[in-house]
Every structure is written in C-alpha cells, then in structure tokens.
Amino acid sequence: MAVSVATKTAWKLQEITAHSSNVSSLVLGKSSGRLLATGGDDCRVNIWSVNKPNCIMSLTGHTTPIESLQINTNEELIVAGSQSGSIRVWDLEAAKILRTLLGHKANICSLDFHPFGSFVASGSLDTNIKLWDVRRKGCVFRYKGHTQAVRCLRFSPDGKWLASAADDHSVKLWDLAAGKIMFEFTGHTGPVNVVEFHPNEYLLASGSSDRTVRFWDLEKFQVVSCIEEEATPVRCVLFNPDGCCLYSGFQDSLRVYGWEPERCFDVVLVNWGKVADLSICNNQLIGVSFAQSTVSSFVVDLSRVTKSGSVLHGLIRDDKPLVQPTPAGSSLRRIYDRPSTSCSKPQSRVKHNSESERRSPSSEDDRDEKESKAEIQNPEDYKEIFQPKNSISRTPPRNNEPFPAPPEDEPVTVKEAVKPSQAVDVQTPLPKPEHSDPIQRPPIASSTPITRTEPSVIPAARNEPIGLKASDFLPAVKNQNQTELVDEEAMSQIRKGHETMCVVLTSRHKNLDTVRAVWSTGDIKNSVDSAVAINDLSVVVDLLNIVNQKASLWKLDLCTIVLPQIEKLLQSKYESYVQTGCTSLKLILQRFLPLITDILAAPPSVGVDITREERLHKCKLCYKQLKNISNIVKNKSGLSGRHGSAFRELHLLMAVLE
Template identity: 50%
Template sequence: MTTKRSWKLQEFVAHGANVNCLALGQQSGRVMVTGGDDKKVNMWAVDKPNCIMSLSGHTAPVECVRFNHNEELVAAGSQSGSLKIWDLEAAKIIRTLTGHKSNTRSLDFHPYGDFVASGSVDLNIKLWDIRRKGCIFTYKGHTGPINCIRFSPDGRWIASASADGLVKLWDLTSGKLLHDFKLHENSVNHVEFHPNEFLLATGSADKTVKFWDLETFDLVSSTSPSASEVRALVFHSEGNFLYSGSQDMLHVYGWEPACCYDTFSMGWGRVADLAVASSQLIGASFNQTNVSVHVVDLQRVNKTRGVSIQQLQQGQPAGTSQGQKPASAAPLSASGRRSFVTERPPTTSTKQREPEIKSEAQRESPTQDEKEDDSASSADIQDPVNYDSIFHPKKRISRSPTRDQPFPAPLDDQPPAPSQPPAPQPKQTSQPPPQAPSQPAPAPKLQPAAAAVAAPEPAPPPQRQPDPAPQRTPQNIISSDRNQPAGLDMNAFLPQNMRGAGGDQKTRAKETEAEALDSLMKGHNSMCAVLTSRNKNLDVVRAIWTAGDIKTAVESAVNMRDQAIIVDLLNIMNIKKSLWSLDLCVILLPKIKELLTSKYENYVHSACASLKLILKSFTSLIKSNVKMPPSAVDISREERYKKCSKCYGYLLAVRTVVEDRQHVAGKVGSTFRELQLLLAQLD
C-alpha cells in the first residue's frame, strides 16, 4: 500500500454560531485560534477535538485573529473595529485597542517588537503600540477594504493587500508609502514576504500569484490563472517554494521562472490559512460552525521543475526560456537578491522616537465612549492538560517532542510498518547472555574491598544458567507428555458444580453437559424470538414506507416501543438527510431524548447524529417562528407555529440531558460537548 499525499486530519464544531475567521500558529503549526459570531475567540490544539481555551469579552462578532511569532499572544479584531490582545500563557487579556470605525479584516504582529498592525473596512491601516495602549500611526491610501497585511521579516515594512486590486508597501520609519503594485486585475486576498530574500508574493481573486522584487519593485513573474481565486499563501520554511491555497486545491509554485511544481486536490473548501509544520503543510478552513484541518505530506511533493508559465506562453521546451539561463532541477533562486536582516535593532532608536510615539498615541486615542472595559474580558481554560502541554514547555529550552512530530496518515493508507521497532529487541535479549560469563571476569581486577563486597554477587549466575537450556530444547523435541495439562489448574476453567478430582470430573461433566446445552439453547431461542419479532416490525414499517407515507411509517415505528427499530430508522434518515421535516422532528425528538441515556453506545451515537442534523437544519426556523407567533388568521402558519413550539420544548428538555452528560469521558463526551454548542443557538 502507498501512503496518501494529503488527507483530512479532523473536523469539529468550533463555535455555537458561525465561524468568521481562523489562524494557525506559523511557528509550530500545532495550535489554532478561531473567532465567531458568538463573540468568542477559541484556541485549539491541532488534531485535538476539545477547545483548550475560550476568550470572551468582545461586544461584537470576531472578524479576524492572529498569533504572534512565539504563539504566546493572540490578537482578535471584531466587527466594531476594536482589538483585543491576549496573553495565552498567563491566560488573561493585556490590551483593548479601539480606533477603527468599521470591521477589522486583518492583523499581524511585528516580528520582534511590541507592535500590532491592523487593516479595516474603513480603508485605514493602523500601527499599535501594545505597551502604551495607543495607535502610533495611521496609513491611508487604499480605496477598498484591507484584506491582508504583513510585516516584513526585518520589521521595517508593512505590505497591505486591498479589495481595490492594489498592494502597497509602507515604510515604518518614515511613515510613507514606498510603492504601489498595480498589475492585479481583481481584489488582492493575500500577501506574503519571502522569509529571506527581498521578494513579495501576492495572491488575488484574479486567480493568479505574482512575485515582486523589493529592490527594483519590478514584477519577477506571474503564474497562469488557476481554477479559482487564491485565498492563502505561505512560503516553504527554507524559502524554496510557495504554497498557494484556493478552492479545494493546493499549488506548489516556483518563481524564476514561474512554474507549477505540483498540484494537490484537497477537500478543504474555502481554505482560510496555511502553515508549514515539520515535513507537512497544514491547511484549515471553516464552514458555518465547523472547522476542518487538512494535511499535505511535503516529502511527496514533486520537486523537479515543471513547465514554466513563460515557456507555455512562448511555446518553448521545458528547461529553457528566452533571455534566461536553463532552469536547474534545484528549486533555489539564483537571483542574488539581498536578504532581510532579522536581528533586533538597538533600542536607542525606539527611545529617540518616544516623544513622537506619545504624541501620535494621544492624537489617535479614542474617546471615553469608545473604550471597552478589560475587566469584562475573561479567559476560560477548558482543557488544562493540553494547555499545560503547549505552554509549560515554553519555559524550558526544549519544547515537547510531540510538537515536532508529523501528523500520522490514515491507517488504511499507511505502508507496512518498517522493521526498525523490532531491531532493538534482539539487541536487548542478546545483551544478557554475554554479561553472564563476563561477570566473573572483572572480579580479579577489583580492589580487595570491592572484591569482598562483590564476592556474594557472582554466586546467583550459576543457578540461573540451567534456565535457558530447558527453554531451548522443547523447540526441536516433542515432549512425550504433550497431551497433559501444562501445569494449569483445570478446575479453574470448569463450573463450580463440575469441579472435583479424578474420575469425578468426567462423571459430573457427562451429567451436566445436557444441562449446559439446555441453558445455551434457551438463550439462543430467546434471541431468535426477539430478532424474528423485530424483523416482522421492520417489514411492517417498510411496507408503509414504500407506500409513500413516511410520517405514518415513523409513527408506527414509535408505537412499537422498540428502541432498536427507532435506531434503525434514524440511521437511514441520517444517511438521507432530505427525509427530515418538522413533522418527523415532533415525532422523533422524544425518542431521541430517551436514546441519549441508553446504555448502548451505538444507540447514543445514532441519537446524537440525528440531533445534530435537526439542530443544523431547523434551529433558525424554530427560533423565528417561536419568537414571532402568527398575529392574523393563517392556518398554515399556525400549524407551523405549533410544530415549532413543540420542537422547541423538546429541544429544551434534550438540552438538560446533554448538559448532564457532556462531562462523560471519551468520544461520547466530546459528542455531547458539540451538541451543547449547537443547542446554545436556541438562546
């Protein structure tokens, strides 16, 4: 069997309302933060289903989130334009920053300073000083909402991508615009600096990725349009490739000349963020309340240069292009560009600019009405075990080794296990035999005192030497007493009324053999009777179902008072989701509540799956009808209102059961916690 090149790692319910944004930790790729309409920011460990920490305090839906480079801080921007900075290790909020007049679309942390940049729908980019809790500078010039902003690796520039189709490069020292990159034909969704070279990559809704030289501000190359718009970009950790994420696709690009090394067909939908972790690429996306994480094995990427875009346009053979050197197989750039200096500059420059920073902060400081109270914000650690495993190793020099291990591929697609694990075992078993004869040898070299102490110790080995001999001889010689019990107490394997010695055992065994067969047949006959009755009931339900009256078929199944029949029915309806209706919800919700407390785990899982479908499909309809009862004579609306009211009452009753069982350990407990988040939408 061959391993998969890419696979889905997990999918889970992240919020009680729609998810609006997410971000992966770029350093480790092992942590993720999400923001949603429920005004919360939740942090997750990738490949773990449970929320580690929930951050609350925003008064509006959260629109964007971002980790800092050490993954110890998280910035979150809301629909109101306010920003909150959280210290994850201390589990507390450290700053609330207000100043934007509309939605915050993008955030980024300075690579080594205590600064955050934010881009908003109000067309402005703001640079914030976290320590002084103020805005240092506001960059204006875009005519469309800011979709993405990034600091350069040396912290001197900010690149901003906007819906106006422009990418602007700003100088932080002078506070001025350096250059406009104008060749995109549609909204620019993402911008990313090369980790080493003076190179900038931009991805747009025009379905292309363009590479720009930051010394000459010229276009280096451009990819051909892909099937859908580019949504996320990330460079390889060594800067050899660029990974571009779009709708259900991942492209691996080179830029000198522009070429596509490889393409992966992914099932992640509208991918929101990418991160490179060890030898894998992690991609995350969200849809309504769900978040899914996918993995790409970078070791299986085609690393030989493909046909370049210029060659495709000019009809030239692969490997050469007009005016350029032949392309080599190595994906390294030979442009000789300057590299970013990523060392932290002296702090004296910061002190010299301190008066300017203060005056700017005062000029940009919000009014008293715009300020939010940090005391209303809280960090709720919901998974202390994973929280400790992620943040406590940061206090040591080395982190937990699991953070550097790749995520395993699905078991069905993994190749046979390598022969490395059995290798140490022969070494361990082969070491003791040589030690046994070598133990008496060192004795003459010991000092007299040590020899006196060690004298009693060599005595046991001669007694243990005969042990291996009997163990090896039976391997080649069949023992004459092979039919005799091998030192076992046979009475321990017999019923109490059959235990005895000698011939009594045989006599009692013959006497009770018929009784044992009778007891087995009684259980067998009772089980056959149950299955026969269940088969007849299912035939009745199937006859009514095939006649086209699904509601009557479900009612007849409920009246049979057999939970197994209900479970079989739910499993069918869970597969074909279009069968569900308000009438069936009214009939089945009371039975689903009973199944949630069943002692059979498969009954509980079937009930949970049905409850998830009901909540996802009918919650908004039930809430809208319950909140607005019919005021005029409308028979159809009154009937719908009665059905929704019954479903609402049943769901509230189910909610109490879910709340009681959400602390159960294992997969069942995680399922109930997901249901608790979905049931919270009823409020």
C-alpha cells in the same frame, strides 16, 4: 507539471464543531503548525491544538463577531479584531487579556504582529491601516492610501516594512520608520486577498480574486513574474521555510510555484473546500477551512510534493525543460538584515500620495479589560502547551511526530468531544429565533463574565451594551431582598414574545406540510410554486435550503420562479434569509449564467423550433431578473462581515451582465 495522487499525498485530519454559531475567522500558529485559533459569530475566540478534539481556552469580551485573528511568532500572544472595529490582545501563557485597542470605525479585516517589536498592525473596512504600540495601548500611526477594505497585512522579516493588500486591487509597501509609503504595486485586476514576504530575499508574493499570483522585487520595485492559469481565486499563500517555493491554497487544491521563471512544480488535489490558512510542521503542510460552525484540518505530505525543477518533473506544457532553481544558500537578490533590537519608533510624518498620521496613545479606561476573560476549558492541554513559560516549542515533544496518514488512505473525521463550555458566564444568551434581527443581538454572554477578583454581580455604574439594556435582565443587586425581584423581571423578559413566536412557528409548520404534500409527488417545480404561492418567505427559505444541497435538481424553469424570491431574500433584514439567497444565486450563476449568455448571443434559428423558442424565452426572463438583482448585489458589495464578502463574490460572478 506533475499532479500528485490525492490519496497518498493529502488526507483529512480532523473535523470539529468549533463554536456554538458560525465560524467567522481562523488562523494557524506559524512556528509550530499545531496551534489553531478560531473566531465566531458568538463573539468568542477559541484556542485549539491541531488534531486534539477539545478546546483548550475560550476568550470572551468582544460584543460583535470576530472578523480577523493573528498569533505572534512565539505563539504567546493572540490578537482578535471584531466587526465593530475593536481589537483585543491576549496573553495565552498568562491566560488573560493584555490590551484593548479602539479606534477603527468598521470591521477589522486583517491583523499582524511585528516580528520582534511590541507592535500590532490592523487593516479595516474603513480603508485605514493603524500601527499600535501594545505596551502603551496607543495608535502610533495611521496609514491612509487604500480606497477599499484592507484584506491582508504582513510585516517584513526584518521588521522595517509593512505590506498591505486591499479590495482596491493594489498592494502597498510602507516604511515603518519614515512613516510613509515606499511603493504601490499595481497589476491585479481583482481584490487582493493575501500578501507574503519571502523568508530571506527582497521578494513579495500576492494572491488575488483575479486568480493570479504575482511576485514583486522589493529592490527594483517591479513585477518578477505572474502566474495566470488558475481557475479559482487565490485564498492563502505560504513560502516554504527555506524559500525554495510558494504554496498557494485554492478551492480543493494546493499548488506549488516557482517564480524565475514562473512555473507550477506540482498540483495536489485536497478536498478542503475554501482553505483559509496554511502552516508547516515536520515537513507536513497543514491547511484549515471552515463552513458554518465546523472547522476542518487537512495534511499534505511535503516529502511527496515536487518543490523544484528536475529532470522528471521539470517540463512545461510545451515540453521545454525548466530552468534549474538557484542552489540553496545563494540568492538572486538582497537578503534581509534581522536586527536583535525592537522596531525603531516612527520619525516625523512625511506627506505623500498615500499619507500617514501620528496618533497619541489612547486614554480609554480599563473597563474592556475587566470584562474580557480567558476561560481555560482543558487544564491538562493548557499546561502541556503553554507551561512552562518560554518553552522552545509551542507543542509538547512527544507530539512533534508527523501527523500519520489514515490507514488504507481512508479520510479520518474526528468529531469534537467537548464543546467550549459557556457555563462560567454570569448570563447565558437567549436562544436566537429564526426571525431574530442580527443587528439587535445583545452581546450578553461575552460581556459580563465572572472575574476571580470581583463578585459575580454587574456593578451599578456599568455601561449598557448596545441593543437590550442589561437592566432588563439583571439589575445591580445590593441586598438579598432584591434577588427575587431580579428573577421575576428576568423571567418576564424571557416570556415576552413567546406566544407570538409560537403562533408564527405553528403557521409555518402548517405551510410546510402543504409544500411537503406536493414534494412527495416528485415534482420540484410545483413544490417551489406552492411555496411561493403561500406568500411566506420563511417557507421559501426552508425549501431552498434543501434544493440548494443538490445542484442536479435545478432547471431553467426553476430559476425563473426562484429568482424573484432571491431578490426579496437579498433585501431581507434576517441574516439567514440573506445567506440562503446568496447560496441560491451563486448556484444559478455558476450553473446557468454561461448557458443564458450563450443562447442570447446565438444567431436566430431558421424555421420554427418551439423548444428553442421556449428556452430562449426563459433565458430572456432569467437575464432580466438577474439584471435587477445585480443592482442589489452591487450596492451590498460594500457591506461589512461575511455578507459583504459573499456579495463581492457574487458581484464578480455577475460582471458579465454589465
């Protein structure tokens, strides 16, 4: 197995501030590899051209964070699913909302467009899979069978099947025309994060948090091979367009696999962190990742990557030569037929262990569509990329050159020049204080945009958003005399709680000054002790946010003090507290849990060893605290959104405690 030199093969292309709050999802267009869509906690979907610093278009209308995104094959449509379970389909060329699809009861975790029919599939935390007819705005079928969140959906290249991967460790294959399950593939021992069909053959790949990639034969319905050697969960996979190999995205690396026999052709070290999606453009692989409000893109030069067995690279660790890959043009298994007609409508329902249900078209009114809007942020890029209609490539010809490597192999960072504008909205959201409850966040900005055909006034009959009432800020305006009253009421609402917040922040600042005085002595343990003694969790959070950035500051002593505080943070109603608690706990588990379990499992020492006894005492204390926290983590691992996935990751790390 060859390990490529990182500086020559892979480089960072760009880093942008994609949203005004945390990024919650993203997806690359697979046809061009140049189109990027990001979804945020700000309830917006932003459209970008890879390696350009400015947002092309911003899509508003969702009232909860965007949890899942997908772009169709032609890169003309995009579908976005939110935390509340609503789905919106947008036409990028016409810059308008196309459909709103309502029916799921929880987070939308996965979406996919049918390759040629007007259908969208959605998978949710409610364990259901739904097939939607976009033209009729109705749910055609509901597929039941998974027992946990459905994390990934993929239509087969011929449009006849749908593959689903879920947290229940299973991969299922559904027959769309018959409306029933064809087969359930079992073998993974952790949540399955991703599935991908081979572009030509009856072959399916799946990647899991159990750190394995499995290949399944879709004729014989059996496992072809399994790659088990990896050290981190599989985050995304992508077949090479000619089907010769599979690219798998891991933490800080790209791995290139063959499956008959299973082998790793190449490993490319890429500093992309937790890579979220992959695409290919001009023999370059594009990988994208996100952290907080930042999105980073990376390039791997595939001409420098080994994609098949050869004399030079074709040795496994025991020095046995690899079997040469099947010559291009031949296939070990059946090839997909690709009909030119659209997907046939599902026939009568067939009862099975995993059932599917027919659904009638939705009778929802068009209110959601009227309140959803596509704001073109960058007209020049928009015209260049999305006009004229029916363009062959989603990207302009002059941009079809490969992305150049940085000079002298230095990483390139391009900061975003213009942030997505929010000035066109009727209302701007109030700044969110540190102590605000995320559940009460009013979806003001995205739910009340101006439309070209309507006055910039909320109609009197408008339904009120969840949380704060719209009338608290902008009641319906009927005549000029009421305008002043509106402004007065709006200002009084904004002033509410201002004095209380000032008192809270002043007290916090004073407490932080106390902690900083101890911190300046260089004693980290005493600094944390003083923060805990103040009995203000916000101060503990502020200090942990600093300490979390440098793992070398942590010692066992610090763990014993911090773990009881983490227990409180994980149960907090404040989103930022939970996030900090999760970060600290993950750091402790990765750095100290192996040490704690090893010391507790070691036989008692002969004689008196005070240092060892102290260490043993600290380990016992930490172990007891971690056991308490593990119950909280287990209970919260079923939560929706980013926190749910964070708790599920922690639950896996804490499995050794059980």
